[in-house]
Amino acid sequence: MHSVNDKTIVNLSDFNSRAEKNEYAYIDSLEAMEKTDADEFVKVGIETDASLRAGTFIQKDNAVVHCSNSSDGTDVMGIAGALEAFPWLESHVWKLLSPEKDDMTREAAQSPLQGFFIRSHKDVKIEKPLQTCLHIAQDKFSQKVHNIVIAEENSEVHIIAGCSTSPHLTTGLHIGVSEFYVKKGATLKYTMIHDWGENVFVRPRTAVHVEEGGVFISNYISLKPVGSLESNPVTYLEKNATATMNSILVAGEGAHMDVGSVVELNGEGARAEIISRAIVAGGTIISRGHLKGNVHGVKGHLECKGLILKDGLLHAIPELSGAVPGVEMSHEAAVGKIDRREIEYLMARGLTEDDAVSTIVRGFLNVDIEGLPEELAQKMDQAVKDTEQDMM
Amino acid sequence: MLLIEELKVEVGDKEILQNVNLHVPPGETHILFGPNGSGKTSLMMTIMGFSGYRITRGKITFKGEDVTHMPLHERARLGIGVLFQRPPTINGLTTRRMVELCAGDRCVDVDQLSSHLQFDNFLERDVNHNLSGGEIKRSEMLQLMAQEPDMVLLDEPESGVDLESIALLGESINTVLNRGIKRNPSCQKGIISEKPKSALVITHTGHILDYITADRGQVLYKGQLRCSRNAREILKWIHEYGYEECVGCTV
Numbered sequence: 001m002h003s004v005n006d007k008t009i010v011n012l013s014d015f016n017s018r019a020e021k022n023e024y025a026y027i028d029s030l031e032a033m034e035k036t037d038a039d040e041f042v043k044v045g046i047e048t049d050a051s052l053r054a055g056t057f058i059q060k061d062n063a064v065v066h067c068s069n070s071s072d073g074t075d076v077m078g079i080a081g082a083l084e085a086f087p088w089l090e091s092h093v094w095k096l097l098s099p100e101k102d103d104m105t106r107e108a109a110q111s112p113l114q115g116f117f118i119r120s121h122k123d124v125k126i127e128k129p130l131q132t133c134l135h136i137a138q139d140k141f142s143q144k145v146h147n148i149v150i151a152e153e154n155s156e157v158h159i160i161a162g163c164s165t166s167p168h169l170t171t172g173l174h175i176g177v178s179e180f181y182v183k184k185g186a187t188l189k190y191t192m193i194h195d196w197g198e199n200v201f202v203r204p205r206t207a208v209h210v211e212e213g214g215v216f217i218s219n220y221i222s223l224k225p226v227g228s229l230e231s232n233p234v235t236y237l238e239k240n241a242t243a244t245m246n247s248i249l250v251a252g253e254g255a256h257m258d259v260g261s262v263v264e265l266n267g268e269g270a271r272a273e274i275i276s277r278a279i280v281a282g283g284t285i286i287s288r289g290h291l292k293g294n295v296h297g298v299k300g301h302l303e304c305k306g307l308i309l310k311d312g313l314l315h316a317i318p319e320l321s322g323a324v325p326g327v328e329m330s331h332e333a334a335v336g337k338i339d340r341r342e343i344e345y346l347m348a349r350g351l352t353e354d355d356a357v358s359t360i361v362r363g364f365l366n367v368d369i370e371g372l373p374e375e376l377a378q379k380m381d382q383a384v385k386d387t388e389q390d391m392m
Numbered sequence: 393m394l395l396i397e398e399l400k401v402e403v404g405d406k407e408i409l410q411n412v413n414l415h416v417p418p419g420e421t422h423i424l425f426g427p428n429g430s431g432k433t434s435l436m437m438t439i440m441g442f443s444g445y446r447i448t449r450g451k452i453t454f455k456g457e458d459v460t461h462m463p464l465h466e467r468a469r470l471g472i473g474v475l476f477q478r479p480p481t482i483n484g485l486t487t488r489r490m491v492e493l494c495a496g497d498r499c500v501d502v503d504q505l506s507s508h509l510q511f512d513n514f515l516e517r518d519v520n521h522n523l524s525g526g527e528i529k530r531s532e533m534l535q536l537m538a539q540e541p542d543m544v545l546l547d548e549p550e551s552g553v554d555l556e557s558i559a560l561l562g563e564s565i566n567t568v569l570n571r572g573i574k575r576n577p578s579c580q581k582g583i584i585s586e587k588p589k590s591a592l593v594i595t596h597t598g599h600i601l602d603y604i605t606a607d608r609g610q611v612l613y614k615g616q617l618r619c620s621r622n623a624r625e626i627l628k629w630i631h632e633y634g635y636e637e638c639v640g641c642t643v
């Protein structure tokens with residue numbers, strides 16, 4: 001019934017790299033944004049009240065339509081401009097990832113540089129989150145970006161990264177190369193909220209390097225339909241560095257998601273946690289996770305939980321590999337259905353069966369994402385409610 | 393309030409209850425004794441309408457309505473509430489939210505209710521996650537307080553509860569039932585003016601009888617209710633002679 005055929009293969013010739021409508025008007029202030037745009041951006045976490053964000057970067061197809069920065073101690077720029085402004089940045093491009101990795105990276109490497117550069121300066125702790133939005137508006141467009149994020153020593157930054165497409169798209173392609181550098185003692189929190197659309201192909205290629213004592217927290221949330229998503233970021237941890245990778249995935253009819261995380265624990269005292277919640281409601285989710293303990297004195301845990309609500313495929317692939325004695329890694333994977341006892345427990349308190357099921361599903365998806373701004377947390381809660389209504 | 397006639401129940405393909413007849417009038421608290429495995433929990437689950445308890449004969453009437461085949465949540469809405477002995481954990485759902493859900497459309501002050509039960513510290517925890525025996529019972533009582541049922545079915549409320557908290561638990565049961573003497577005198581008038589609610593309390597040890605007032609007791613033995621008399625008296629008999637002898641006197 002379910003084949004993994006065309007969904008996994010991107011035929012580059014199906015997509016168009018040239019923007020037909022080259023000019024999108026630059027958005028001077030977020031508050032003055034056109035409603036059609038705002039609606040697209042807001043649903044993936046973009047806050048239009050600029051006072052709630054430390055900076056904003058918005059790219060539509062291949063045009064940067066907004067870039068602003070209200071905080072000292074950060075840089076928020078288009079990547080091309082950043083490379084001109086900072087010659088040293090060149091050495092950070094294609095450093096963690098090889099352009100020869102696969103067809104997608106090759107395609108990105110041959111394209112003009114687009115995407116964002118974000119940097120938090122040494123010792124600067126940015127209280128409000130920064131936000132980025134990469135949006136595809138043109139049908140069959142292939143958006144290729146190369147994003148660089150640097151959290152300098154002892155700095156702290158939270159980036160909310162939204163991705164969306166316009167509703168009329170028959171198809172589209174997003175290739176996103178991202179290289180993140182978390183320097184000594186720094187903390188980078190990266191929250192991705194994606195709403196791609198039914199026939200959109202999404203191919204992120206991400207690598208993260210976390211130096212001594214650094215912290216990388218990644219939250220990946222994809223509740224809305226996506227044609228085909230393949231994402232398997234690699235994180236390299238040095239001494240006493242930690243990584244937490246949370247993902248919340250929902251695959252409705254027609255969705256194909258192959259999502260995971262690889263964390264290499266390369267320094268003593270490194271810690272990693274990979275947590276995923278996956279709901280299959282007619283689609284396919286391949287939920288991966290791989291912890292590699294390369295030196296002694298490292299610890300990791302992988303937790304992969306899935307619920308199948310409607311026929312589809314949920315394939316959990318948790319992997320652990322240890323190379324030396326003294327690594328401590330564990331995993332926990334569970335794929336199942338909702339426990340009848342839980343449903344009836346709630347019904348005994350007066351909830352209808354449907355309400356009981358939705359309450360349980362909402363709870364299942366309710367991974368505590370630490371540090372999510374209140375208004376966004378509420379928005380996510382609503383999105384989960386909507387999602388669960390769509391599924392029933 | 394609750395009337396059970398000639399009830400026969402199977403679980404799997406095993407007959408658990410053969411012929412149960414029971415009447416709990418409005419405002420009365422009945423105690424259900426019985427050895428382990430005699431089917432006390434099964435009877436309670438059947439009254440509530442849980443799946444897996446197949447009624448092959450008989451009838452259950454609640455508030456004059458035939459509820460024998462009524463869906464579970466409708467029985468709850470009609471006014472039956474249950475304290476479960478081993479309720480499941482629900483991940484991602486806080487106890488606070490659960491208590492709000494129990495209240496339905498009514499408004500409840502969850503913090504106030506939980507401070508009476510000394511449960512404040514657990515409100516943000518997932519329902520029944522990592523709770524001790526006693527904490528589970530208090531969580532269940534908290535939910536019942538919000539639900540305000542007209543009849544409560546309590547399944548071994550004292551099991552796993554230490555001596556200190558059993559008094560607290562007993563007090564909360566009395567509150568839910570509008571019975572007993574309250575420590576807080578301002579509520580006294582309310583208790584007297586409000587009609588007591590009905591209860592069916594399952595107990596194996598009988599300890600809970602020190603804290604709540606019982607109107608009557610029954611013993612479930614080999615699929616049938618064998619005797620019906622003063623609950624304390626039954627308890628004495630059971631202590632003295634054991635279940636077998638006790639039910640031997642059945643009239």
Ligand SMILES: Nc1ncnc2c1ncn2[C@@H]1O[C@H](COP(=O)(O)OP(=O)(O)O)[C@@H](O)[C@H]1O
Pocket residue numbers: 403404406408426427428429430431432433434435444
């Ligand atoms: N879900 C079930 N499946 C199979 N047997 C059950 C189930 N629930 C209860 N039983 C059996 O029914 C009998 C009565 O159990 P129970 O109602 O729990 O008794 P009690 O509460 O009096 O200890 C026992 O023999 C028990 O093993």
Ligand SMILES: [Mg+2]
Pocket residue numbers: 432433434477547
């Ligand atoms: Mg029992």
